[in-house]
Amino acid sequence: MTQNSYIPFHVPSIGQEEMAAVEKVLRSGWLTTGPVTIEFEKEFANYIGCKHALAVNSGTSALQLALDAIGLQRGDEVLVPTNTFTATAEVVTYFGAKPVLCDSLPGAFNISPVDAEKRITSKTKAIIPVHLAGEPCDMAPIQALADRHGLHVIEDAAHALPASVGGKRVGTISELTAFSFYATKTITTGEGGMLTTDNDAFAERAALMRLHGIGRDAWKRYTRAGSWAYQVIQAGYKFNLPDILSAVGLAQLGKCDDFGNQRSAIARLYQERFAGVEEVELPPTGPGNSEHAWHLFILRIKPELLELNRDTFIEHLKEAGIGTSVHFIPLHRHPFYQEEYGYGPGDFPHAEDTFSRCVSLPIYPGLSIESVDFVVQTVKQIVHTNRKAKVAAV
Numbered sequence: 229m230t231q232n233s234y235i236p237f238h239v240p241s242i243g244q245e246e247m248a249a250v251e252k253v254l255r256s257g258w259l260t261t262g263p264v265t266i267e268f269e270k271e272f273a274n275y276i277g278c279k280h281a282l283a284v285n286s287g288t289s290a291l292q293l294a295l296d297a298i299g300l301q302r303g304d305e306v307l308v309p310t311n312t313f314t315a316t317a318e319v320v321t322y323f324g325a326k327p328v329l330c331d332s333l334p335g336a337f338n339i340s341p342v343d344a345e346k347r348i349t350s351k352t353k354a355i356i357p358v359h360l361a362g363e364p365c366d367m368a369p370i371q372a373l374a375d376r377h378g379l380h381v382i383e384d385a386a387h388a389l390p391a392s393v394g395g396k397r398v399g400t401i402s403e404l405t406a407f408s409f410y411a412t413k414t415i416t417t418g419e420g421g422m423l424t425t426d427n428d429a430f431a432e433r434a435a436l437m438r439l440h441g442i443g444r445d446a447w448k449r450y451t452r453a454g455s456w457a458y459q460v461i462q463a464g465y466k467f468n469l470p471d472i473l474s475a476v477g478l479a480q481l482g483k484c485d486d487f488g489n490q491r492s493a494i495a496r497l498y499q500e501r502f503a504g505v506e507e508v509e510l511p512p513t514g515p516g517n518s519e520h521a522w523h524l525f526i527l528r529i530k531p532e533l534l535e536l537n538r539d540t541f542i543e544h545l546k547e548a549g550i551g552t553s554v555h556f557i558p559l560h561r562h563p564f565y566q567e568e569y570g571y572g573p574g575d576f577p578h579a580e581d582t583f584s585r586c587v588s589l590p591i592y593p594g595l596s597i598e599s600v601d602f603v604v605q606t607v608k609q610i611v612h613t614n615r616k617a618k619v620a621a622v
Contacts, residue, residue: 279431
């Protein structure tokens, strides 16, 4: 690496296939939702192994449609992890319902079913587990909790393509699953998402609500097969994904296995090369018989062994030319969730511990081994320079 070189936190993997697919749509004269989006949905459902896949303009929209499908009402409550991006919880507020924050598993990132169960009331309607960083949640205890209390399970799989639990692909396990195709995700459409389900009624409702609540095949009204006449069945949303973005998604989907393999290979390099560095903690890999998507590689420093905190650690990486991020600032630390629901720092100790120590390192297809080596060497150098002296036992 040269002195002025920089390793970004993320670089999208866009090639000639995506460019050609977009050009084909532009030349077709049909840019909005149409046949390419329909094909994208079909291929995504085949890839995941689910019955229905509905393309939308964001993962947030997919979550909102899922909550609409289960009939979330004002005054209901939904269990969500505090260790997630705000989208997971904010969609609950759109219905006048309350997001009930839950702590993480001890020493891990994902939601604690034990903590979640303590927060269930007569108003609890659903639980939204998040497969954070691409690490699959252990869905068995979560589903058991839901069964005991009659709750719906909606998986936030924004990070979890491709991931699996117990030999089943994420997207086929629970009633509803929301995926994101944001710019940093395993496959991207720039902005976009997908809702998957095997439930016919949920799929029908979501298909209706994602395009203004207009009846079936509303997108066809400007085609030869369509009609100017239409009926508004419900007051819906504007969540449809246009063909120009679906074309990118289709091209990306064809590379999804390769992208996943490349991420896994980089994760293995990090794991091997950080093994034995006692001042840092490697990320958990998920329950047995699961496949991690490695959307993120989150290293946790051990401040008790170092003369610096996480924020300073990140500054040193930045000075060395390495882009990083933090996933996530827990929701209970944000002004909205404190002022609206009375949460505050210290309410969720496991999530607080993770947040105070975590740093997400670069991991994406195309990241060279040379760059991985530089990241590893830099982390080790920072650790070596800032290692606390061990006090000899008397």
